[in-house]
Amino acid sequence: MYRKASSWPTPPENFELPFEGKLSQDNRWVIMANLIPWEEFEEEYAKNFAEDIGAPALAFRMALGSLIIKERLGTSDRETVEQIKENPYLQYFIGRNHYSNDAPFDASLLVRFRERINVNLVNQINQRMVKKIQEETEEEPKKKAPKLEREEAIESRNQGQLILDATCSPADISYPQDLELLNQARVKTEKIIDTLYEALKVKLKKKPKTYRNLARKNYLEVAKKRRPSRKKRRKAIKKQLQYIKRNLGHIEQLMQTGAALDVLSKREYKSLLVVTEVYRQQQWMYENKFQRIDDRIVSLNQPHIRPIVRGKAGTPVEFGAKLSVSLRNGYAFLDRISWDNFNESVDLKTQVEAFKQYTGVYPESVHVDRIYRTRSNRAFCKDRGIRISGPPLGRPPIHVSQEKKKQALEDERIRNSIEGKFGISKRRFSLNRVMAKLPHTSQTAIAITFLVMNLSALLRQFFCLFFCVLLPSCQILETSINPAYN
Template identity: 25%
Template sequence: MSKIRRIRDFQHSFSFSSQQEQFGAFFDRFLESDLGKIYGAVPWEDTVTALGLKEAKKGPRAIFSPRGKVALMFLKHYSGCSDRKLVEGLNGNLDWQFFCGIYIGTDRLDNFKIVSEIRSELAGKLDIGDLQKALYGHWSPHMEGRNAVTMDATCYESHMRYPTNVKLLWECTDWLHRLLKKVCREKRTAMPRSRYLKWKRRYVSYSKMKRKTKKKRRALTRALLLLTEKFSLELDGMEKEHGLSFTADQYVRRAAAKKAREQQDALFHKGVRPVGRIVSLDRPYVRPIVRGKEKKPVEFGAKVHKFQLDGIGFIEHLSFDAFHEGIRFRKTVLDVQGLTRTKVKIAGGDAIYATNRNRRFATGNGIRTDFKRKGRAGKHEKQRKKLAGAITKERASRLEGSFGNDKEHYGPGRIRARTKATEILWIFFGIHTANALEIGRRMAVERLQRAA
C-alpha cells in the first residue's frame, strides 16, 4: 500500500482520472471493506430474477441497472443515511459507486428522490418467500447446524408521533377542512360555516397544557367529533352535486377519516373498544401492538416473527395486525424444513411457545426444545437441562441480540417509509443487510483459511 499523502501537497500534479487507469487496484481495495463483503455475499443474479427486474427495452437508459437498484437498497441500510445524504455520498464515494455498479466521474446525481422511486418499484415486486429462498441457496454452504432453529417475534416501529384520540381527531378535522376549502375555491362556492377556528385555538391551547384535564379533553373530543362529521358530510354532498373526482390518496384518506371518526364516536359515547383501531390518518394500516414491556407497553408498526439458523435470521411472518407468535411454532418448523431440506432436530423459543399443542408436535417429531418440563423428571434429566440451557442461551443472545442490531445499525428501528409496501421492503432489506455482512465476513475467513 502506498503512503497516504495530503492532496494539497500535490494537487497540481494529481489526476483524478487515475481511478479509471487503476480500476483493478481500487476495486480490490473495495472488496476488502465491509461493503465489499456484502457485495460478495449477495447472489445478485438470483435476487434480480426473484424480484422480476429487467432492463427497459424502450425509452432512455436508466441510471441504475436492475442489479444496481437492489444494491442501492442494501447500501441505504448499510450506510444508515437519509435518501438525500445517500445520493450525496454516492457522488463522492468510489466504494459506493462500485457497489451500485455505476461510475459518476465528474458528473453529479442531483435527484435524491430516485431512491424512493426505486424503493417503490421494488416494493411492488417483493415476494419475501421467493427472495429468501434465493438468499438461503447462496448462503447455505457457509452455515452450520441447519437442523437447529430458534424463533421469536419483535415489532419494527413506524416513524410516527405517539397517537392519542385527540391528536387523531384533530388530524382528521384539519385535513378534511383543508380539502373542503380547496374544493370550494375550485368550484367558486362559499365555504360552509363552522366553528373550526374557535376549536383550532382551543386545540393549540390544549396541546400546550402540561396537565390535560379530563374536562377539557372531553369537551375538545366532543367538538372534534362533530366537526369531522360535518366536514365529511359536506364533502359527500359536494361530490354528488358537482360530480367531483378526487385522487386515489384523497379517497383513501377520506375513508380512513370516516372510519376513525366512527371508532372514536363509539368509544366516546358507548365505551366500545375499536377493532382494527386506526391510530394515524397518514398510515391507516398501522395498528397498536401490545408488547407488555416496561418502557414500551405498546408499539406502533409491523410485528415480525423471525427464525434464525446459525445466526442468520429469516422472516417467517410479517403483519401490521397483532398476532400470537406461540401458534406459529409448527408452521415455522415446517417452513424451515422446506427451506433447508433437512429435518429439524432442535427448536428454541421462549415460554409463550410452550403450549400443549406445540409440546405434542415437538415430541411426535422428535424435536428437542428448551420448554420448561412438565411432570416428573425423566431418566436423562441432567442431559436435558444442559441441552435446554444451551438452546435458551442461543435464543436469548444471538436471536434477541439480532433484533437490537438490526434496529440500531440497519434502519428498521424507526421506519420512515410512507406506504405499507415500502415499509415491508424497508424491514426486509434491513434484516438481510445484517445477514449479508455476517455471511461476507465468514466467506473472508474461509478464504484466508484456504490460503493458509
C-alpha cells in the same frame, strides 16, 4: 421497459478510475458484491416492466445495491445518492464499470426501487445468498466423508437448531392521542372544503362555515395543559367530533351541489376516506366509553399502522409491523410480516417445515419462549423427533437433576441469540424506526434490514477466515473464532 444487461460489471481490477490505481480486492464492498447472487433474480425483477413500452429502467443490481447501501450506512435517500456519487467502491457495488462524478439517479427513485423489489423477492435473495455460502463452506468436509455415510447420517437423525421469536418494528409516527388525531382530521376536512368550494365559487353565494379558529382554540385549551382531567379531555373530544361531523356534512352538500370527486387530488380523496373512518371509530368509542376498537387507525398519513400490544416494560404498546423471525445457524430470516397483531405460536409449524425445505432435515431442537409451547406445537415436534426447549407441561418435579438444569440453562443461552439479533437490528440498523410511509415500501425496508444483517455476518466470517489463514499461529484469534476453544 427493462433491458437485461449484456455483460455484468468487470472485475474490480478492471474498474476504470480517473487516477492511477485499482480497486482493492479486500474492500468490504467488493466482497459483498461477490456474495450477492445478482443474476439469479434479475428476471424476477424484470417482470415489473413491459418488454417494449417505456424508457429502459435501471438495472436490478443498481436498484437493490442502492437499497443495501442505504441500510448499511444508515443514511437518507438523498445522502445515499451523494455517497454513491463520491465513492468509487459504491459505484462498483451498484454495477458501474467506471467512476463518474455524476449521480447515478435521482434520490426519488429509491422509493420506486422499494416498490418494485417486494418483500418476497428480498427474502428469496436472503435465503439464496446464505445457502450458497454455506454450501461452499461445507463442500470440502462433505467430499472427505463417504457418500453412504453421509446419506445415512441425513436419514437417521435431525440436525441443527432452530430459534424462533417475534418482535415489532415501530413506524415513524408520533404517539397517537385521540384529541390530537381528531384535530388533524378536522384540519384535513377544512382543506377539502376549500378545494371543493373553489370549484363551485360561481354557483355558491357563501362559503360553508367551518369555525376553524374557534375549533383550534378549543383544541389548544386542553392540548397545552400538562395534565388535563379526564372530564376536560372528554369534553374536548366531543367538540372536535361535532366540528368534524359538521364539516363532513358540508362536504356531502358540496358534492350534491355539483362538485365532483375528480376535483380532489388522489391524496385528498384518500384523506377523506380515512377521516370518515376515524370519525366513525372515535364516535363509537366516545358513546360507548371504550378505549379500544377493532382495526383502530392511529395515524392519518399511515392508516395501515395498528397498535401492537407487547406488554413489555417501557413500551407496552408499539405502533408498526409485527414480525415473525427464525434464526438458523446464526442467520436471521423474516418468515412473516403483518400490520395486524397475531399470535406468533401459530407460525411454529410453518417455520419448522420451512427449515426442512431449506436444509433437507428437521431441526434437532427448537428454542422458543413460553408462548410457543402449546400442546399442539409440542405434539407436532414430538411426532418429528424434535426437542422443544422449556419445561414439560404439568406440575414441576420436586427434584430436578443437574443434567436437566444444565440443559435448561443451555437452551435459554441459545435462545438469547435471537434477542441479540433484534438488538442489532434496532440499534445498528433501522428496524427501530421505519422511515418508509407506504405499507409495501415499509415491508421492503424491513426485509432489506435482515438481508444486510446476514450480509454483514457473512462479511465478518470472510474476514475471520482471511485472518486465520494469514495468522495461523495467533492463538488469541483462534479462540475468538473457533467455538471449540470456549
